[in-house]
Amino acid sequence: MTLHTVNLLPDHADCRRCISQLASGDSVVFLGHGAWIASVPGGWHETWHRAGVALYVLDDDLAARGLSEHCARSISTIDIAGLVALTEQHSRHRAWF
Numbered sequence: 001m002t003l004h005t006v007n008l009l010p011d012h013a014d015c016r017r018c019i020s021q022l023a024s025g026d027s028v029v030f031l032g033h034g035a036w037i038a039s040v041p042g043g044w045h046e047t048w049h050r051a052g053v054a055l056y057v058l059d060d061d062l063a064a065r066g067l068s069e070h071c072a073r074s075i076s077t078i079d080i081a082g083l084v085a086l087t088e089q090h091s092r093h094r095a096w097f
Contacts, residue, residue: 001025003090007032010044035061039070
């Protein structure tokens with residue numbers, strides 16, 4: 001099980017690379033610029049959702065970008081304590097910047 005943290009804008013080429021490397025039991029946390037993926041219209045979050053992994057976004061990063069009201073329903077919001085808990089639940093971490 002790998003925890004992927006994604007700090008990329010939705011159209012960044014590494015987003016597709018990350019999606020192609022997701023496996024059952026993995027989780028993805030969108031943070032920083034990645035918060036846009038959780039809220040951008042046009043289906044970016046649906047592409048991630050179809051990968052069949054748990055999706056999260058840091059609530060502070062959504063709020064900092066004025067996106068709190070636009071988060072996709074398929075993505076759970078978490079705080080820093082939630083991020084720490086996810087790091088404890090996963091044996092590996094992969095950061096995407």
